Every structure is written in structure tokens, then in C-alpha cells.
Amino acid sequence: MSPKDNSSEKPKHRDHRELGRELELFTFSDLVGAGLPLWTPKGTLMRNLLDDFVWELRKKRGYEQVDIPHLTKKDLYETSGHWEKFGEELFHVTSREGHEFALKPMNCPHHTQIYAMRPRSYRELPVRYANTTKVYRDEQTGELGGLVRVRSITQDDAHVFCRREQFAKEIAAIWDIVEEFYGAFGFPLAPRLSLHDPEHMEKYLGEQALWEEMADSLRDIARGRGVRLHEQFGEAAFYGPKIDFVTTDSIGREWQVATIQLDMNLPERFDLACINENGERERIIMIHAAIMGSLERFMAILIEHYAGAFPFWLSPVQVAVVPVGEAHRGHAERIRATLAEAGVRAKAYSDDETLSKRIREIKTQKIPYFLVIGDKEAAAGCATLESRDAGTLGQCATEELLKRFADENARRA
Numbered sequence: 250m251s252p253k254d255n256s257s258e259k260p261k262h263r264d265h266r267e268l269g270r271e272l273e274l275f276t277f278s279d280l281v282g283a284g285l286p287l288w289t290p291k292g293t294l295m296r297n298l299l300d301d302f303v304w305e306l307r308k309k310r311g312y313e314q315v316d317i318p319h320l321t322k323k324d325l326y327e328t329s330g331h332w333e334k335f336g337e338e339l340f341h342v343t344s345r346e347g348h349e350f351a352l353k354p355m356n357c358p359h360h361t362q363i364y365a366m367r368p369r370s371y372r373e374l375p376v377r378y379a380n381t382t383k384v385y386r387d388e389q390t391g392e393l394g395g396l397v398r399v400r401s402i403t404q405d406d407a408h409v410f411c412r413r414e415q416f417a418k419e420i421a422a423i424w425d426i427v428e429e430f431y432g433a434f435g436f437p438l439a440p441r442l443s444l445h446d447p448e449h450m451e452k453y454l455g456e457q458a459l460w461e462e463m464a465d466s467l468r469d470i471a472r473g474r475g476v477r478l479h480e481q482f483g484e485a486a487f488y489g490p491k492i493d494f495v496t497t498d499s500i501g502r503e504w505q506v507a508t509i510q511l512d513m514n515l516p517e518r519f520d521l522a523c524i525n526e527n528g529e530r531e532r533i534i535m536i537h538a539a540i541m542g543s544l545e546r547f548m549a550i551l552i553e554h555y556a557g558a559f560p561f562w563l564s565p566v567q568v569a570v571v572p573v574g575e576a577h578r579g580h581a582e583r584i585r586a587t588l589a590e591a592g593v594r595a596k597a598y599s600d601d602e603t604l605s606k607r608i609r610e611i612k613t614q615k616i617p618y619f620l621v622i623g624d625k626e627a628a629a630g631c632a633t634l635e636s637r638d639a640g641t642l643g644q645c646a647t648e649e650l651l652k653r654f655a656d657e658n659a660r661r662a
């Protein structure tokens with residue numbers, strides 16, 4: 250999951266660990282432990298905005314939110330196969346009665362148990378669960394680095410439980426979400442399709458015809474979008490083909506981001522089925538669909554992609570309001586309050602520091618806009634708008650500001 254570095258050494262001002270500290274987005278504490286990031290109010294706000302965006306895209310497509318505990322009995326992972334697969338990466342917990350538990354390294358096994366709580370009619374399918382939640386993996390201390398590799402990972406996870414004839418449509422819908430989400434950041438996407446090895450079908454679960462059908466559907470979807478799919482034979486997991494989306498950031502580094510994975514294994518292991526039109530039990534297919542994958546890693550990518558100068562909609566503080574002198578504080582505060590009431594994250598910079606010092610601080614914090622309020626502005630009941638990216642934009646009335654900010658928010662510009 251590490252980036253392929255096409256560039257020479259990372260320029261210092263992009264390092265997400267340094268920017269994370271300067272912009273006060275997250276921190277680590279020796280008392281809490283390595284690889285366990287703590288999110289500040291600003292960092293948490295950004296994570297929530299990103300997660301809300303993904304949820305907005307999922308909700309439109311029929312997903313429902315679920316929630317699960319972070320702990321489970323050993324039995325769940327013995328059934329799923331994760332007890333063996335994750336081995337030493339599992340954090341073990343023993344209860345006072347001597348029962349063995351583990352912190353979850355994945356969410357899929359828990360989600361299967363919500364699906365399996367009662368018999369399902371084919372009429373209910375597809376069932377789509379979304380759940381942004383943490384998983385825990387005991388990475389070795391030497392392997393940890395900033396947010397890219399951590400021990401507590403927040404996943405924007407989703408699972409679809411569907412019939413064989415439904416998976417193609419579900420994958421197309423997830424692909425739409427991936428494109429819409431990454432498109433908002435201007436990230437290009439190169440999808441890679443991992444397929445079975447037709448010469449060695451003994452390595453895979455399920456009949457060859459189904460594998461071929463899955464591969465053809467994925468190719469069809471790509472063709473329909475005019476996307477060239479890079480195919481890798483023999484790269485699929487034994488339980489199903491997958492599409493990995495690779496993106497390139499502003500300094501040319503490649504990152505694997507979203508994944509869509511078909512799964513015939515967990516439905517088998519947990520005996521997941523629906524009752525079909527003929528009243529028979531029919532085995533279903535599961536789809537795993539993470540959009541950001543790890544929120545920690547995605548935050549690291551975003552911080553370095555933008556070098557901390559986030560788009561307006563994602564900036565923790567969107568507008569700084571700066572009275573030139575004490576006499577202008579009243580007018581500045583009225584503007585700040587009006588903006589805040591309209592949902593704009595506006596902050597007053599009206600302490601006793603000199604004007605140039607305050608403006609330097611605003612620039613270090615990479616706030617998208619600041620409003621300067623001096624004699625002229627106070628007299629005219631307006632403010633002078635300065636943009637981080639476009640320089641001085643001139644005097645604006647409050648209504649004009651509100652309109653501009655609402656528009657930028659809505660467009661996620």
C-alpha cells in the first residue's frame with residue numbers, strides 16, 4: 250500500500266507530518282503509543298467532511314448505515330479465516346473470565362452477522378451496508394510512518410450482499426461513487442483489474458463460468474465509461490476478482506486508493522443465502538467497497554497533494570476576518586457572526602498583534618480567504634476580500650460574500 254515514488258526527494262513543505270503539526274490537524278502522544286494518531290478539532294472536522302461526502306454519494310444509491318463493536322470473540326475470525334490470515338497482526342484481548350477476543354482487523358465478518366440475523370428474501374436484495382469505523386492492526390514499530398501506516402485505521406467500509414445477476418449493476422454504482430469522489434479533488438484514476446489464472450482454476454473458489462462472467466461484466470462497465478482497464482491475470486484473490494484504482498498526486502506519485510472486490514468466500518464460510526423465487530436457498534455474492542480506504546492514509550495523500558492549501562469546502566477555517574485596528578473590531582465581529590450564521594467557518598483575527606503579524610499567521614495557516622476591515626470598509630459597511638490563491642479581489646458587501654462562499658461550498662471548489 251505504499252506509494253510508488255516517481256519523483257526525487259519529497260520537498261519538505263509537503264510532508265504531511267510537518268504540515269499536520271503546523272496546521273494542527275493531528276498529533277501523536279508517547280503515552281498513547283506509536284501508530285495511534287489523535288485527531289484535533291480541525292483534523293476531525295476535515296475527516297467528517299470527507300466522510301459526509303462519501304456518505305452523500307452512497308445514500309443516493311441505497312446504502313444504509315450500520316454500526317459494530319470494535320471487539321469480537323475469536324470464533325468470528327475462526328469462521329471467517331481472519332484468525333489465521335492476520336496471525337500476528339491481530340491485537341488479542343483476554344476477558345477476565347479467560348475468553349479470547351480480538352480487536353477487529355476487518356469489518357466484513359461483523360457485517361455478515363447483521364445480514365445473517367434472519368432469513369432474507371430475494372426481494373430484499375441487494376442489501377447494502379456502509380460503516381465508517383476503525384480497525385486495528387499490530388504493525389511493527391519500525392514500519393510505522395506518520396499517517397500512511399498506523400495501528401488504528403479508520404475505514405469508510407461498505408458491503409453489498411446480492412445475487413449473481415445483480416453484481417454488475419452494483420459495481421457500476423460503486424464505480425460512479427469512486428469517480429465522483431476522486432473527481433472532486435482532480436485526481437485522475439487508473440483502474441487495474443485483478444483476474445483469475447484460467448490455466449489454474451483449482452486455485453480459485455467457484456466455477457470458471459462465474460469467474461468469466463465477472464471478468465466480462467467488469468470489462469463491459471469499463472468499456473461503457475470509455476476507460477482502459479489494465480488487466481492482470483493470476484492476480485485475483487482465491488475468492489474473487491477485484492478492481493484497484495490508482496491515482497497520481499500533484500507531484501507525480503502513484504497511490505492505490507479505492508478498491509472494489511467481489512467475494513464468494515465469506516458467503517460460503519458464513520452460509521449466507523437468500524430465499525429465491527422458487528422458495529430455495531440460494532448462495533449470494535458479497536462485494537467489498539472502500540472509497541477512501543484508510544482515512545488516515547487518504548488525509549496524508551490530501552495534505553501532501555495540496556501542500557496543506559485545501560480547497561474551500563474542506564478548509565477547517567475558511568475565512569479569516571481581520572480588523573485593521575481596535576476601532577474596526579465591532580464591524581468585523583458583525584461580519585464574522587453573519588458568515589458563521591450562514592454556515593461559513595469564519596474566525597476573527599483581532600488580537601493585539603500587529604496587522605502584518607496576523608496576516609502572516611493567516612498565510613501560514615493557508616486559510617483560503619481573509620477579509621480586511623479598516624476605516625473605508627467600516628464606513629461603507631463592507632470588507633476587502635483577499636484570496637489565498639488569487640490575491641486581492643476588492644471590496645465586497647456581505648451579501649456578495651455569502652453568495653460566493655455558498656457557491657464554492659456547493660461546488661466543492
Ligand SMILES: [Zn+2]
Pocket residue numbers: 355356357407408537538
Ligand atoms: Zn470487506
